[in-house]
Amino acid sequence: MSTRTYRDSDLVDFAIVGSGAAGGVIARELAQAGHSVVLFERGPRHTPGSFEHDELKYYFLDGLTNSARTTPQSFRADPAVDAQPITSGLLPAWYAQTVGGSTTHFTANFWRFREIDFRERSVLGPIAGTAFADWPISYAELEPYYTKVDWEIGVSGLAGACPDDPPRSKPYPMPPLPVKSSGVLLERGARKLGLHPFPAPMAIASVPYRNRGGCIHCGFCIGFGCEATAKSSTLYTVIPEAEATGRCEVRAHSYVFRVPTNDAGRVTGVHYFDAERRERFQKARAVVLSANGAETARLLLASESARFPNGLANSSGCVGKHLMFNSYSQVEAEFEHELNEYKSVQVTRIVHDFYDSDPKRGHYGGGGIDGRIGPIPIVWALERPPGEPRWGQAYKDRLKAFRRTMMSTQHGTSLPLETNSVSLDPHLKDAWGQPCIRVTYRDHPDDLANARFLQARADEILQAAGARRTLRFPVIPATNAPHLLGTCRMGNDPATSVVDRHHRSHDVRNLFICDGSSFVTSGRGQPTMTIQALAFRAGEHIARFARANDI
């Protein structure tokens, strides 16, 4: 599909690292602005027909994701101890490694942040022991870009359905997806309790949209690529549009391992391994890192030099720090009749009544509650909470309740802590001989309290909906996450942040960073809408700097 290719020796305008939520958007913006772009992606490129509905392959053999077998990571909760290497199974920082990044296989819940998310520190005051801070930009500044995401990436939803929705300049381009039984029940229970459930905004085409098919409700959504092209991944939206300019090459199977700097303190391109693991170097006038909140930090730390001994663009010491996962909890509910939650998309109704933090709760935090499919058969049958039968007739009876069962997931805030981080493991190397990611993470007590609070509310909703039984999964400290936020935070002060309000690194004029790592606070759990709004905005500013010869 790539329409244009460049040689390593060609001096391209931009080398962009990572073709996910942010990288895809920025590639399109810069290519459409007239620049030559190489979009680097570690993983392969899929077509709609090459995705498979194979739960074993995608969930247990790393069919789409980064793999512990070739790229292990390590984990520790306590920064004072050695981290445990993770060489099989689920990695602490988990993402899809393919063109389109995690937008190929994600759930596609697409919540805008609200005004409060950008200035919560000013409203609530400081929180001791944390790096809780305001963003350097406001909701109003980002609103036009949220609208761009709605229309150019493609979001289905119903404007005005939520009484507390932040202001929006345009309605959604597509109607909400058809409600599922989980959505009807969540809505019924929430209404009984005087709450305000509403149709979930989803980055999924509910009807055919801009050359893509509408959702066929296949049910293999979370963790799978969309064979119907309905999921609004960058693979199906902005990336082909970037290529259509004739100026953007998508270079798959290309693992960027180092971003070198010259004597003038500027980056000169990217060192990468190609599909045959040969070391190569692409020259570029400027570099944009969009490899996600784990890999972007890793790459900066691994690109240390005499000039940047603590890692590239890390004079603040903030690179890798303030990692935020979004707090998380779950309730399962069994009903009398069939819901058949394995059909269609994950989520069709959500409740945002507990979005704002409320001092009366005794902890900081807020979030959203959804009604959804539990994961499809295997993961559901494996992940039985403690105390539930796991063998014998009682277990078999639980398995037979599959069609009558739903989940509610609660998504909440995570406080930015200096001790929660991505760093380089001092011992572990990947199959390319590169230092591996070490994740250090311990939820702030308020994050766990918030998760429990939201879980109790969800439980009440499901009981009010008439559940025969509900079951709270234990709220435990997180050891892995698909939300990777905050590790190169944005700010006006070069001493306490990595990038400025335009995503330019404070330390290096021709190095830009935009992806989940740019976040200052975590929001309420669905970060990607905001990652992409930031990316549209960053793309516009970077193009403006290039026009003004200011890179």
Place this chain on the structure above:
Amino acid sequence: MHTRRGFLGNIGAAGLGAAWWAAHAPAIAAAAGHAHAGMAAMAAGAPPPQLTTLSADEARDLDELTSRIVPSGDDGPGAHEAGVVYFIDRAFGSFFAEMRAPILKDLGALPRPFPDFATLEATPLFAQLHFLTVLGLLADPSWGGNRNELGWRLLGFENTHAYAPPFGWYDRDYPGFAP
């Protein structure tokens, strides 16, 4: 088999752009054909698979233990009928090869007759057997278990991959969203 046929049919119904369809139909059809051939062979009563990595004794032991996790009964088949042991046999020879040695070692160390599961449940062996039983029951039949989709049928999971609303009992008479 309806594995992908429903999926293909519904893609048309969902109104995909003709250009998209022309570009991708061959790949999807190939994938569907592949799945279809595998299923058809299974349904046509192909000869029972041979054990490749397990001895007959190991297979018998694993069959007994996994059948205690998901028993067969009047209410429907269990791990035995779904061919979980053949799935494990294959997994040990290929995609989960690293599990083979520790499991067989623990298995060999178990007293006979096997202790009750109430005492086994806390052991690593149980956790691994539970994992393999679930995968052997519910993974795509092309991995060697879930024979005749028995595992999926136990759950009531339809292997159709494309649906239209209403999906379940509760969304049947939904009047539409009113703010």
